[in-house]
Amino acid sequence: MKIVRVETFLVPPRWLFCRIETDEGVVGWGEPVVEGRAEVVRAAVDVLAEYLIGQDPLRIEDHWQVLSKAGFYRGGPVLSSAVAGIDQALWDIAGKTYGAPVHALLGGPVRDSVRVYAWVGGDEPARLTEEITEQVEAGFTAVKMNAAGRTSRLTTPAETAAVVDRVAAARAVLGPHRDVAVDFHGRFTPASARRVLHEIGPLHPLFAEEPLLPEHGHLLPALVAATEVPIATGERLYGRAEFLPALAAGIAVAQPDLSHAGGISEVHRIASLADAYGAQVAPHCPLGPIALAASLQVAFCTPNFLIQEQSRGIHYNKDADLLSYVVDPEPFRFVGGQARRSDLPGLGITVDEAAVRAADRTGHAWRNPVWRHADGSFAEW
Numbered sequence: 357m358k359i360v361r362v363e364t365f366l367v368p369p370r371w372l373f374c375r376i377e378t379d380e381g382v383v384g385w386g387e388p389v390v391e392g393r394a395e396v397v398r399a400a401v402d403v404l405a406e407y408l409i410g411q412d413p414l415r416i417e418d419h420w421q422v423l424s425k426a427g428f429y430r431g432g433p434v435l436s437s438a439v440a441g442i443d444q445a446l447w448d449i450a451g452k453t454y455g456a457p458v459h460a461l462l463g464g465p466v467r468d469s470v471r472v473y474a475w476v477g478g479d480e481p482a483r484l485t486e487e488i489t490e491q492v493e494a495g496f497t498a499v500k501m502n503a504a505g506r507t508s509r510l511t512t513p514a515e516t517a518a519v520v521d522r523v524a525a526a527r528a529v530l531g532p533h534r535d536v537a538v539d540f541h542g543r544f545t546p547a548s549a550r551r552v553l554h555e556i557g558p559l560h561p562l563f564a565e566e567p568l569l570p571e572h573g574h575l576l577p578a579l580v581a582a583t584e585v586p587i588a589t590g591e592r593l594y595g596r597a598e599f600l601p602a603l604a605a606g607i608a609v610a611q612p613d614l615s616h617a618g619g620i621s622e623v624h625r626i627a628s629l630a631d632a633y634g635a636q637v638a639p640h641c642p643l644g645p646i647a648l649a650a651s652l653q654v655a656f657c658t659p660n661f662l663i664q665e666q667s668r669g670i671h672y673n674k675d676a677d678l679l680s681y682v683v684d685p686e687p688f689r690f691v692g693g694q695a696r697r698s699d700l701p702g703l704g705i706t707v708d709e710a711a712v713r714a715a716d717r718t719g720h721a722w723r724n725p726v727w728r729h730a731d732g733s734f735a736e737w
């Protein structure tokens with residue numbers, strides 16, 4: 357079997373899909389994307405495709421090595437995301453070729469269902485009580501929200517109190533048997549993060565995500581030591597070597613993104629590395645159905661898996677949502693806040709190719725918002 361075609365599709369709301377076709381008619385799908393830089397990743401996939409044409413798609417590990425390393429310059433979000441989407445598509449082809457779900461090829465299932473959480477509150481959280489109530493009524497047992505919107509360099513008492521009020525409001529709806537995770541989104545300075553973590557600690561959040569920017573990773577050990585709140589990070593780390601210092605710092609939850617951190621192959625390795633540090637894995641996935649399907653395949657075969665992010669109804673999903681490009685919504689029908697395992701081959705989904713090709717004709721030009729402080733200076737989003 358040989359790879360004969362590699363195509364990419366720029367589809368709303370902000371995604372990029374990759375389709376790899378073989379001479380035997382087996383087709384695999386992946387989602388190589390950096391949100392806000394999708395066109396750049398598309399160009400990277402085009403360059404990597406030069407090597408892939410004519411290759412045996414089942415040599416996944418060898419292709420991962422060559423695509424990641426043979427360019428001499430390596431790593432970073434663009435290349436690692438391009439490799440990630442290709443890797444997903446190759447695993448999809450392998451599963452369809454062997455008639456097995458990807459998790460069966462990675463050692464077999466260790467669980468029958470995967471706990472997922474729902475997003476509430478958007479970028480500037482408001483009307484939380486109502487939104488969380490809706491998610492609880494829909495069966496979810498965990499939600500995640502942003503801690504705050506644009507935030508002063510050192511939080512004011514009002515800003516700090518607003519974060520606490522939000523988490524308290526969430527806890528009031530959720531009670532003691534459900535969870536709320538709080539995403540700091542790298543918006544806080546290290547000093548503010550420390551102060552806010554101290555204040556929300558008694559409300560027992562599931563975890564606090566990205567309390568520090570990735571470039572401040574050298575401060576993680578002190579931050580972890582200063583708080584009882586489990587610290588999560590990893591959506592902006594692109595491989596196992598970048599996770600190593602965060603894990604050694606004592607993070608509780610590693611959050612590799614299946615579409616950024618080298619795909620199924622590398623996230624499976626990151627999960628194993630995390631296990632050696634007693635850390636749990638909660639893959640980042642505010643993305644589309646292929647990235648989520650890849651995440652679920654890893655979740656089904658990963659012992660130290662905690663919970664899965666998913667984008668259904670997320671504030672970014674305008675013009676299209678999680679189910680817009682799949683033929684059968686069943687793999688993403690969450691019952692009691694859980695995705696059930698199936699034995700469908702490959703990634704376990706059927707992509708609606710006609711819908712994808714039609715959406716690519718429109719494309720998208722999604723960009724991250726640019727935030728500024730009141731004095732006009734750049735603010736972290």
Ligand SMILES: [Mg+2]
Pocket residue numbers: 539541565566591
């Ligand atoms: Mg995040």
